[in-house]
Amino acid sequence: MTATAGQQGSGAATARDTGARLTRAEPLNAVLHWSQELLDAEGARVDAMRTPGPLAAMPVALKDNIVTVEQPTTCASRILEGYVSPYNATVVERLRGAGAMIAAKTNLDEFAMGSSTEHSAFGRVKHPLDPARVPGGSSGGSAALVAAGVVPAALGSETGGSVRQPASFCGVLGVKPSYGRVSRYGLVAFGSSLDCVSVFGRTVGDASRVLSTISGPDPLDATTVDRPPMGVPKALPDLRGLTVGLPAEYFPADLDGGVAAALRRTAEQIRRLGGEVREVSLPNSKYAVPTYYIIAPAEAAANLARYDGVRYGRRKVGRDGDIRTLYRTTRGEGFGDEVRRRILVGTYVLSAGYYDAYYRKAQRVRALIAEDFRRVFEAGVDLLLTPTTPTPAFKAGEKTEDPVSMYLADVFVCSMSLAGLPALSLPVGRSEGLPVGAQLVAPYFQEERMLAAAGVLERHLDAAAEVR
Amino acid sequence: MVWETVIGLEVHVQLQTRTKMFCANRTTFGDPPNTNVCPVCLGLPGALPVPNAEAIRLAVRGAIALGCTVHETSVFARKNYFYPDLPKGYQISQFDRPLATGGSVSFDSPDRGRMAVGITRLHVEEDAGKLLHDRFPGKTAVDLNRAGIPLAEIVSEPDLRSPGEARAYLTALRQILVYAGVSECSMEQGSLRVDANLSIRPAGVTKLGTKTEVKNMNSFANVERALEAERARQEALVESGRRVEQVTLLFNAATGQVKPTRSKEESHDYRYFPDPDLPPLVLTPAWIAELRAELPELPEAKRQRLERAYALSAQDVRVLTAEVPLARYFESVVEAGADAKTAANWVMGEVMISYNERGSFPLSASRLAELIGMVREGVVSHQAAKRLYSELADSSDEAPRAAAERLGLVQVSDQGALTGWVEDVLAAHPGEVVRFRQGEVKLMSFFVGQVMKRSKGKADPKGVQPLLQERLSQTV
Numbered sequence: 001m002t003a004t005a006g007q008q009g010s011g012a013a014t015a016r017d018t019g020a021r022l023t024r025a026e027p028l029n030a031v032l033h034w035s036q037e038l039l040d041a042e043g044a045r046v047d048a049m050r051t052p053g054p055l056a057a058m059p060v061a062l063k064d065n066i067v068t069v070e071q072p073t074t075c076a077s078r079i080l081e082g083y084v085s086p087y088n089a090t091v092v093e094r095l096r097g098a099g100a101m102i103a104a105k106t107n108l109d110e111f112a113m114g115s116s117t118e119h120s121a122f123g124r125v126k127h128p129l130d131p132a133r134v135p136g137g138s139s140g141g142s143a144a145l146v147a148a149g150v151v152p153a154a155l156g157s158e159t160g161g162s163v164r165q166p167a168s169f170c171g172v173l174g175v176k177p178s179y180g181r182v183s184r185y186g187l188v189a190f191g192s193s194l195d196c197v198s199v200f201g202r203t204v205g206d207a208s209r210v211l212s213t214i215s216g217p218d219p220l221d222a223t224t225v226d227r228p229p230m231g232v233p234k235a236l237p238d239l240r241g242l243t244v245g246l247p248a249e250y251f252p253a254d255l256d257g258g259v260a261a262a263l264r265r266t267a268e269q270i271r272r273l274g275g276e277v278r279e280v281s282l283p284n285s286k287y288a289v290p291t292y293y294i295i296a297p298a299e300a301a302a303n304l305a306r307y308d309g310v311r312y313g314r315r316k317v318g319r320d321g322d323i324r325t326l327y328r329t330t331r332g333e334g335f336g337d338e339v340r341r342r343i344l345v346g347t348y349v350l351s352a353g354y355y356d357a358y359y360r361k362a363q364r365v366r367a368l369i370a371e372d373f374r375r376v377f378e379a380g381v382d383l384l385l386t387p388t389t390p391t392p393a394f395k396a397g398e399k400t401e402d403p404v405s406m407y408l409a410d411v412f413v414c415s416m417s418l419a420g421l422p423a424l425s426l427p428v429g430r431s432e433g434l435p436v437g438a439q440l441v442a443p444y445f446q447e448e449r450m451l452a453a454a455g456v457l458e459r460h461l462d463a464a465a466e467v468r
Numbered sequence: 469m470v471w472e473t474v475i476g477l478e479v480h481v482q483l484q485t486r487t488k489m490f491c492a493n494r495t496t497f498g499d500p501p502n503t504n505v506c507p508v509c510l511g512l513p514g515a516l517p518v519p520n521a522e523a524i525r526l527a528v529r530g531a532i533a534l535g536c537t538v539h540e541t542s543v544f545a546r547k548n549y550f551y552p553d554l555p556k557g558y559q560i561s562q563f564d565r566p567l568a569t570g571g572s573v574s575f576d577s578p579d580r581g582r583m584a585v586g587i588t589r590l591h592v593e594e595d596a597g598k599l600l601h602d603r604f605p606g607k608t609a610v611d612l613n614r615a616g617i618p619l620a621e622i623v624s625e626p627d628l629r630s631p632g633e634a635r636a637y638l639t640a641l642r643q644i645l646v647y648a649g650v651s652e653c654s655m656e657q658g659s660l661r662v663d664a665n666l667s668i669r670p671a672g673v674t675k676l677g678t679k680t681e682v683k684n685m686n687s688f689a690n691v692e693r694a695l696e697a698e699r700a701r702q703e704a705l706v707e708s709g710r711r712v713e714q715v716t717l718l719f720n721a722a723t724g725q726v727k728p729t730r731s732k733e734e735s736h737d738y739r740y741f742p743d744p745d746l747p748p749l750v751l752t753p754a755w756i757a758e759l760r761a762e763l764p765e766l767p768e769a770k771r772q773r774l775e776r777a778y779a780l781s782a783q784d785v786r787v788l789t790a791e792v793p794l795a796r797y798f799e800s801v802v803e804a805g806a807d808a809k810t811a812a813n814w815v816m817g818e819v820m821i822s823y824n825e826r827g828s829f830p831l832s833a834s835r836l837a838e839l840i841g842m843v844r845e846g847v848v849s850h851q852a853a854k855r856l857y858s859e860l861a862d863s864s865d866e867a868p869r870a871a872a873e874r875l876g877l878v879q880v881s882d883q884g885a886l887t888g889w890v891e892d893v894l895a896a897h898p899g900e901v902v903r904f905r906q907g908e909v910k911l912m913s914f915f916v917g918q919v920m921k922r923s924k925g926k927a928d929p930k931g932v933q934p935l936l937q938e939r940l941s942q943t944v
Contacts, residue, residue: 067514080513087507089514186514193744222518222746299744302546305557306511310610327550350548350739359741 011057011101015043018059018103021150028126028148030141032064033071034104041070042101053099055213058206060095061145061154064105065112065188066197068092071102075188076120077110079307079314079334089186090221091155091197091214098213103151106141110336111304112157112190114138115165115409118400119338126396128170129433133393136166136409139200143170146200153201153210159191160292161413163198164425168388168437171427171463173201173454175211178445179420180225182211183218189303191296192223194417204426204455208232211447227445233452240274242453243382247282250386250412258431259387261467266428266438267385269460275453280381282372287365288415289407294349294362295418301346307334341403370419377443383453384441386412388425392434412439422447426454427463436467469707470671473699474679475634475664476626479641480619481651482595482659483526489594489618490517490560497657501600501611509616511555516745519544523592523618524567524749528759530620530650531568531590533766534641538756542567542591544746548739552610553597561621563740566591567749573624574768575640578632585637586625593619614658620650626665626676631695634664638688643767647792655687662691667712668702677702677712682726684718694719697726770795778808787816794823800833806840814840818857830861839868846928852877881928883935886919889927890935893918904940912936 009017019036039059046057067073067085074080092102109119117125117140125140127133128148135144139156143166146154156163158176167174176198187197197214201207209232216229246267251260267277309315309330316333318325335343349358376384390411399406416423421444425437438457442450488495491508507515531538545563571587597615599608622641628634642653642660653660662685667677682698685691697719702712717726742748765773767789774785774795789795794815801811814836822830831839839860843853852872859871872878880886893915894901904911912933919932 067512073513075513083513085507085512085514087512087515184514185516188513189516189745191744220518221516223516223744298741302548302558302739302741305548305550306513306555308550308552308557310552311510311555312512323552347739350741352737352739355739355741 009057011043011046012040013043014057014059014101015039018101018151021148022104025145025148025150027131028128028144029123030107030125030135030144030148030150031061031104032074032076032107032122032141038070039101039103042103045096046099046101049099053097053213054209055095056099058100058153058210059103059151060100060210061104061106061142061151062092062102063108063112063139063142063154063156065108065157065190066091066155067186067188068102068105071105073105073188074122075111076108076122077335077339078121079331081121081314083313085186087186089197090183090218092186094214095155095210100210100213104145106139106145106154108141109138109162110339111188111300112138112159112162113300113338113342115161115406116394116396116399117141117166118396119336121336124396127393129435130393132395133434134169134396136169136389136393138162138166139198140166142200143167143172143174146170146172146202149202152203153199153206155210155214156198156200157187157190158196158198158417159194159296160417161410163200164388164413164423164437164439165410167200167425168427168439169393169435171430171435171437173204173207173424173426173458174437175199175201175207175424175447175451176416176422177211177215177230177447178225178422180223181215181227181230181422181445181447183214183221183224185218185220189299191299192303193299194292194296196417204451204458207424208451208455211451215447225445230447233448233455236452236456238273239270239453239456242270242275243380244270244275244277245280245376245381245384246277247280247285247376247384247386249282249285255387256391256431258392258434258467259390259436262429262431262436263385263387263438265467266457266461269457270385273456273460277385278381280376280379280384282369282376282415284365284368284372285415288369288418289411291362291365291369291418292410292414293345293407294358295366297342297346298350298359299346301343301350304335304339304343307331309334338403366418369415373415373419373421373441373443382442383450384439386439386441388412388437388439392431392436416441420444422450424450424454426457428457428461429463429465429467431467433466435463471668471699471703471706472671472673473629473631473695474626474667474669474676475628475631475695476679477624477628477634477637478663478665479622479624479638480595480661480663481530481622481645481653483523483530483592483618483620484649484651484659485520485522485526485618487520487522488616489520489523489592490616493616495617497659499613501609501613504613505615509555510612511557517560517743519746519749520618524751525759526650527567527590527592527618527620528751528756529648529763530622530645531571532756532760532763533644533648533650534568534571534573534587534590534622536568536571536587536590538568538751539565540751540753540756541565542749544592544743544749545740546743549736551596552608553599553612553615555597555612555615559594559596560743560746561593561740562591565748573637573641573644575636577636579630580633585627588623588625590620590622593621595619626667631692631699634695635688635692638662638691640767643790647764647766647770649764664691664695664698666695666698666702668699668706678714680712680714681716682719683716684720686721690719690721693721693724694726697724701726778802778812780808780812784812784816787820788812793829794820797823797829797833801837801840804834804837806837807844810840810844811837818854822861831857835860835868842868842872846879846881846930848872848877848879849925849929852879852925876924876926878926879928880923880926881931883931885923886927886931886935889919889922890932890939893922894939901940915940
């Protein structure tokens with residue numbers, strides 16, 4: 001594969017090269033929309049910019065749940081097939097303003113609901129290292145494109161680990177910012193209190209520059225926090241003075257051997273670099289997955305109610321021609337099984353008589369989970385280190401018949417989403433040829449420090465090395 | 469059986485903002501369909517709501533005017549249901565943590581005199597769009613101009629006991645909200661809408677009966693009519709041994725009847741939950757206090773002040789304060805030097821007629837005061853002043869005195885001229901002169917009238933009568 005990261009060539013040349021790489025990467029099915037014409041136009045636009053921005057001529061791919069004017073935005077769903085947004089997401093405006101080129105819209109689990117990118121209405125995404133395996137999800141298309149070297153960086157979205165988990169599977173860097181750090185305006189909503197536009201990068205540096213560009217308050221998103229954009233982290237020589245906590249609950253006895261070995265190696269490396277490693281406890285994290293699977297579907301059920309066939313997107317009038325039939329047919333045929341399952345769950349947990357038992361209780365548990373993190377960080381821990389996923393990338397079809405086993409692929413990444421904390425997955429080695437990711441978690445709005453530490457580890461850990 | 473009627477009202481008023489509740493689109497009434505829309509109020513994928521600070525300000529102001537407790541923290545919630553006029557599939561409203569609770573409105577009940585109705589709550593929400601059933605044959609069209617318009621919903625306690633009382637409450641409520649500058653409260657333009665809940669119970673019983681909801685009334689008079697129809701319907705049901713079902717009814721203004729809607733889903737489950745797109749609305753006590761301080765004078769306070777300050781009757785004050793501009797105009801006329809009672813009579817007469825016709829005041833307060841002064845000084849007659857009022861209404865700057873001269877309306881009080889007219893009239897009516905002298909003194913007004921006629925209205929009646937008296941008492 002051609003090298004990509006950090007190139008400062010002309011937009012026109014980058015457009016040509018990126019187009020060639022996209023063509024070669026077609027077998028991955030990672031892309032839903034791209035054209036050489038649009039890429040060339042992006043190149044010309046960037047070349048015409050008076051001052052080349054911090055991301056000058058960097059091709060960036062976008063998960064297809066981030067709206068763009070020039071390409072369709074389908075969320076990998078039949079219900080939005082062919083839909084073109086009349087406006088760009090805030091993150092798209094910021095990327096373009098900084099000189100980045102929008103290269104492609106990438107495949108995902110329908111409406112970002114899934115952990116393998118098998119729930120796409122337009123076919124599954126293949127793992128770049130093993131086509132029989134999944135790239136993780138739901139931002140599997142973006143992860144695969146970055147891993148395959150097609151683009152140096154890509155945007156994904158996280159609701160409960162949808163960038164960190166595929167980053168881990170594909171062996172790239174995936175960083176989820178604090179909730180409120182990056183505007184959600186133009187990110188198609190799934191679980192609004194959890195959704196974060198997040199970043200994949202071939203390197204910590206690329207991901208940091210992209211995250212820095214898209215971060216900062218947005219008057220169009222009332223949930224963004226009024227703090228300045230994230231700075232680009234400075235390169236640190238080592239990890240002296242850094243205290244890293246290992247939460248016992250995230251290292252269960254049945255953790256995959258390769259994953260456990262890679263994490264041990266990472267912890268050792270932190271110590272060798274001058275960091276202090278200590279065991280900590282996050283007792284309520286064990287409730288993260290069930291809590292997540294109440295809150296996220298509840299919000300999703302409301303967020304997806306707008307796809308009703310009345311104003312845009314797919315519309316099927318149905319036999320009786322009345323409005324109820326229009327809703328039923330449009331939504332029944334437009335949404336896939338996993339989306340329908342979550343709408344049903346979300347509707348159920350908010351129903352009269354069940355609200356207190358499910359939604360209200362889940363919100364209480366959510367607060368307890370966040371409180372665990374706060375306590376640990378207040379006790380002097382700067383970062384947490386955990387595995388990103390219990391296993392390396394699994395085989396396609398392995399979990400599609402068992403939703404709960406699929407949900408458990410996110411067991412180590414849900415809690416940070418519920419707590420609104422920044423976290424990243426860094427490739428730290430391979431197990432039987434498959435990438436293994438380590439997760440770093442930081443206190444609220446401490447992305448810069450977290451990425452700086454990841455940068456040190458990136459230099460000192462051979463991510464391509466087999467670990468045992 | 470004697471039945472007691474129990475009524476509570478849910479009133480939606482449009483907050484008079486320039487832009488919508490959660491986006492920057494205009495709120496202009498009557499624009500072509502779907503011209504004031506954007507990704508936010510169309511519910512396009514990825515769009516997010518941002519609260520309109522002006523709407524919040526007006527809602528808080530309304531809540532203060534209604535004597536409510538304004539909560540420092542309130543929460544926006546999603547009310548979920550499917551309907552083609554609801555772009556997101558949910559309405560952003562407030563549910564278990566509303567903006568304000570616990571106020572009251574005092575008013576004069578036609579049945580029970582001065583009374584107060586409790587205000588349960590006031591919350592902020594966005595309006596839905598509008599379905600147009602008559603635009604395309606056989607099809608329903610959707611106009612989303614109204615979607616996202618800011619509303620305050622004001623829920624009353626079930627304190628009202630008759631349809632007439634409900635109407636009187638609405639009139640008082642509307643006046644307060646208009647005075648406070650919260651809403652234009654125009655039922656014709658849909659900026660005030662009423663849903664009424666009514667139940668009946670045997671007199672003396674405290675337990676509430678099953679209530680029904682009546683909708684689709686386009687005037688306060690029709691709210692009263694609809695509630696009368698619903699009360700009669702419920703009484704007839706119960707007296708014939710049947711039960712009242714909890715239904716929603718639509719009022720038909722043409723027939724005066726209420727009809728249950730054909731809704732299968734009677735008990736909607738709206739699955740309210742806090743809207744994750746909107747952080748809790750936090751208001752500082754200082755800001756609330758500021759709004760309280762800058763609240764304009766409300767109707768009740770204004771009535772009391774006008775009664776005291778200008779020694780006017782309660783009835784006059786009620787008329788003068790019916791609308792803020794009238795009261796303000798009245799006070800300006802008095803400030804410009806007119807006598808209060810005379811000014812009040814003018815405002816309740818000519819001024820109100822022209823204001824109702826034009827929606828504005830044709831004469832500035834100072835010009836009307838000048839006109840009133842001219843009558844007092846005897847420069848023009850009251851009749852002439854009325855004519856001058858309408859003449860001046862069409863000229864923006866002519867001074868009243870100049871106009872009176874131009875039109876020859878200045879009264880003549882010159883003794884010579886008056887004596888001439890008097891002599892002429894007495895000479896022309898010898899028979900009446902004789903009858904007067906024989907004791908038919910009521911003929912005096914006949915003679916005055918004749919003099920006025922002969923002088924083409926210019927003779928000062930105050931000068932004419934003594935002259936007539938003098939001449940008629942002289943013996944021939």
